[in-house]
Amino acid sequence: MDLADLLRRGRRIRTLGIDDGPFGRGARRDVLVVGAVYSAAEFEGLLSTRVRQDGHNATQRLIEMIAGSKFQPQLHLVMLDGITLGGFNVVDLPRLARAVGIPCVAIMRRQPDREAMRVALQHLSRPRARERIVARAGPVHRAAALCFQACGVDAAVGAQAIRASTRRGNVPECLRAAHLIARGIVIGESGRRA
Amino acid sequence: MDLADLLRRGRRIRTLGIDDGPFGRGARRDVLVVGAVYSAAEFEGLLSTRVRQDGHNATQRLIEMIAGSKFQPQLHLVMLDGITLGGFNVVDLPRLARAVGIPCVAIMRRQPDREAMRVALQHLSRPRARERIVARAGPVHRAAALCFQACGVDAAVGAQAIRASTRRGNVPECLRAAHLIARGIVIGESGRRA
Numbered sequence: 086m087d088l089a090d091l092l093r094r095g096r097r098i099r100t101l102g103i104d105d106g107p108f109g110r111g112a113r114r115d116v117l118v119v120g121a122v123y124s125a126a127e128f129e130g131l132l133s134t135r136v137r138q139d140g141h142n143a144t145q146r147l148i149e150m151i152a153g154s155k156f157q158p159q160l161h162l163v164m165l166d167g168i169t170l171g172g173f174n175v176v177d178l179p180r181l182a183r184a185v186g187i188p189c190v191a192i193m194r195r196q197p198d199r200e201a202m203r204v205a206l207q208h209l210s211r212p213r214a215r216e217r218i219v220a221r222a223g224p225v226h227r228a229a230a231l232c233f234q235a236c237g238v239d240a241a242v243g244a245q246a247i248r249a250s251t252r253r254g255n256v257p258e259c260l261r262a263a264h265l266i267a268r269g270i271v272i273g274e275s276g277r278r279a
Numbered sequence: 280m281d282l283a284d285l286l287r288r289g290r291r292i293r294t295l296g297i298d299d300g301p302f303g304r305g306a307r308r309d310v311l312v313v314g315a316v317y318s319a320a321e322f323e324g325l326l327s328t329r330v331r332q333d334g335h336n337a338t339q340r341l342i343e344m345i346a347g348s349k350f351q352p353q354l355h356l357v358m359l360d361g362i363t364l365g366g367f368n369v370v371d372l373p374r375l376a377r378a379v380g381i382p383c384v385a386i387m388r389r390q391p392d393r394e395a396m397r398v399a400l401q402h403l404s405r406p407r408a409r410e411r412i413v414a415r416a417g418p419v420h421r422a423a424a425l426c427f428q429a430c431g432v433d434a435a436v437g438a439q440a441i442r443a444s445t446r447r448g449n450v451p452e453c454l455r456a457a458h459l460i461a462r463g464i465v466i467g468e469s470g471r472r473a
Contacts, residue, residue: 117464119463119464126320126321127320127446128322128452128456128459129459130459130463130468130469131459131460131462131463131464131468131469132463132467132468132469133463133464133467133468134467150467154468155468156468252321258322261322262322265322265323265324265325266325266460266464268325269313269324269325269326269327270311270313270325270327270460270464273326273327273328273344274324274325274326274327274348274349274350275324275325275326
């Protein structure tokens with residue numbers, strides 16, 4: 086059964102929420118990335134990997150993390166906190182969705198400022214390649230208080246899946262957990278500032 | 280309101296479940312320890328620290344992790360997966376409960392084999408000190424399919440709190456999450472063998 090059918094029937098969907106841990110500016114180190122698996126509001130498992138700060142390997146690392154994991158056949162949707170990890174290590178959303186065979190959405194609190202991002206990318210290696218990957222994620226849609234880009238799923242179904250995965254506030258449970266876990270591991274406490 | 284009152288009134292209790300990550304035998308390295316904060320069945324935050332494999336610093340590291348964290352004033356119960364972390368780094372349960380001002384329980388799947396533990400401790404530094412700390416945790420009680428030792432709380436209230444924190448199977452949600460998170464961070468996937 087696909088995601089649209091599951092949502093129509095009010096079934097539980099299994100989501101993977103991905104977020105990165107805090108990191109210091111300047112030092113080009115590997116940054117912790119965690120993926121929290123949720124079935125409805127229940128925590129079911131954890132994946133983790135590392136991506137290079139401001140590097141180019143985020144898409145490849147996510148593919149390796151998800152493909153071959155025992156969770157892959159059960160996942161209905163992958164949610165990212167934005168289109169970048171570890172600074173400006175841009176995730177190629179359609180490539181990720183295709184490689185893991187699961188719809189992927191990138192969620193943002195507000196409409197992305199493309200021009201500000203384009204300017205920021207000029208200070209990094211291969212800015213044009215990064216811009217092309219950003220553009221590939223496609224149009225920005227709205228779902229309640231959030232914006233999102235979607236690959237492998239209709240915008241309407243994506244919005245419905247985001248709502249179905251949210252229990253309190255605006256952030257889907259799997260993304261909230263991924264954020265808290267990545268901070269808690271790197272800083273020692275999820276609530277404390279980096 | 281204390282733990283017994285909260286349970287009597289059917290209120291949510293906030294628990295911290297602590298477990299260690301997998302580690303290789305032999306190499307005396309620091310082992311990841313995570314603490315998952317749950318309010319009823321909901322994940323609320325994460326603490327983490329490291330303890331020396333087969334070392335003597337587990338109690339001190341847990342005290343530092345909990346005391347001074349923003350969660351400390353809100354926690355009603357600390358649950359440990361057994362009385363040791365990182366191999367045979369024994370947790371001094373009454374010292375921990377006293378230092379953080381929160382009742383602490385150590386949960387085990389079966390009745391501990393004290394004689395087997397005493398023999399194992401002889402191969403490590405300061406075996407008598409470790410045995411004394413093990414003994415300090417007091418008598419072993421039963422709660423459904425689990426055994427536990429308790430400090431700072433009645434055995435009956437401890438058993439009730441363990442039941443109230445459990446949603447599926449026998450393991451309280453906070454301990455289940457701590458286990459999955461520690462494995463997922465160290466190995467990259469919570470389901471895979473070390």
